Amino acid sequence: MSAETPSTKKAEEKNDKRTQETSQKAPDRRLVQLNLHSAPAAVKNTIVSEKQPQKKQRSSSSDIETPSGALDVFNDLNKIQLSLQEIQQAMVNKNDVKELVTSIIAEVKSELKNELKQEILTEVKQTMKETLESEITEKVEKTLDKKIDIKAKDLEYTVKEVADGVNLELETLREKFVQQNRELRELKENLKQCQIMSGEALQLANHNHQYSQKNNIKFMGWKETKDEDLRSDLCTILRKKVGIELDPKDVLAIHRLPNGKLSGPRPVIAKFTSNEIKVKVIKKRSNEDLKKSFLMYDHITPRNAKLIRELKEDPRILSAWFYNGKIFALDKDNIRHKFDILDSVSDKVKH
Incomplete structure (x- = not known):
């Protein structure tokens, strides 16, 4: 390998140092992506370049030795510097981050506050509803129990008064009933005695009535004539028909009765002076010749x-x-x- 020149080595060290400082100062890109909606307008409008500065391959010693190789290195350094400037411009400063975090925290707090508020309100409403229902139910039950007790006492008092009144009336009625039964028995006994007495009186009256008529004879079918003399006619008929000599003086009274609803001659009642004369006459009632004139009956x-x-x-x-x-x-x-x-x-x- 060809040996590097001192100038090239120095340039690389400088470049590495800047790159290290830039990496230390560069914030984590994830912070920028937390919530762009709540970020400041300057941050929203900032375009972060994702391009990394391209590193040139190290030139060999033969390339640096030429004047054109040194020029290329200088150009690369300028590009790196420009890229660093772009990154520096795109970076969010400390105040922006603080503002972003504050905004996010405020929004989270607001959302949490609203959610908690809603939950608290719901729980409070539910609790209040249950509490109020329980209190109202308890209060209503107490009120109803109290009213029921009052009504029950009033009803018991009323029933007691009515029962006392009814018992008093029943006792009065019982006494009246006993008294009326006593009077009824007395009346029945009196009625019985009256019936007995009236029966005896009726029998006695009928007996007296019959006794007063024991000397009487009732004649039926005796023809009526104008200007008749019943006493003289009776004596004549008895003498001619059955041979009884009857003195007109033996007949105390003789007269006709009202006919009423019967048709034909009116009946004749004759009262004799004694029962012996009456019996002597009435014994002849079965005589056929006498029946042609009249029929005789006991009166x-x-x-x-x-x-x-x-x-x-x-x-x-x-x-x-x-x-x-x-x-x-x-x-x-x-x-x-x-x-x-x-x-x-x-x-x-x-x-």
Whole structure:
């Protein structure tokens, strides 16, 4: 190899020294690429050259020895110097880096602040919502419990008052009921006594009524004539038909009854002076010749007439009749029974 000249060696050392200083002063290109949006306008407009200065191959000693070789080295040095100047211009100075970092930090802080603020607000809202819901629920529950207790106490007091009133009324009603039952029993007893007394009075009245008519005979089918004399006509008919000599004085009273709804001659009622005369006359009622003039019956009260009619209609009774102020009936067993107006066939006849 050819030996290097001292001037060439010196130039290379100088060039290496500059290159080393430049590499020490040159910032990491990654800083420039961090956030160009937040970089200053001077930095944004700066074009960083990615070209590296081309190093010329070392010339041999034969090339340097010529004057043209020294000129080439000088030109290369000038190019290197120009490239270094471009790099120096493209480099970001300390203040720009600081401003860039500050801007990035501020932006990161702002974003973090917004995110944290949003998260905090969300958590606070959620917490407040849950807290408020819990507090409201608790407060509402307490209020409702309090109102329910008040209403329950009021209702209990009202129910107690109503129950006391009802119990008092029930007690009053019970006393009234007992009193009314006592009065009702007394009224029933009085009614029973009244019924007994009224029955006895009715029987007695019917008996007295029938007794007052025991000397009477009722004549049916007796033809009416104008200006008739019933007493004289009765004495004449009895003398001619059945041979009974009857003094007109033996007839206390004789008259016709209102006909009512019946058609034909009105009935005649004759009252005799004694029951013996009445019996003597009525015994002839079955005489056929006398029946042509009239029919004779005992003058019985309406109640006794009704009783005889009911007895004759009863299937358990064969016949019923009136005799000497009393009513008799014959059942299917040919047993004779005496009846009064208040007697029942079921009580008398056992079948």
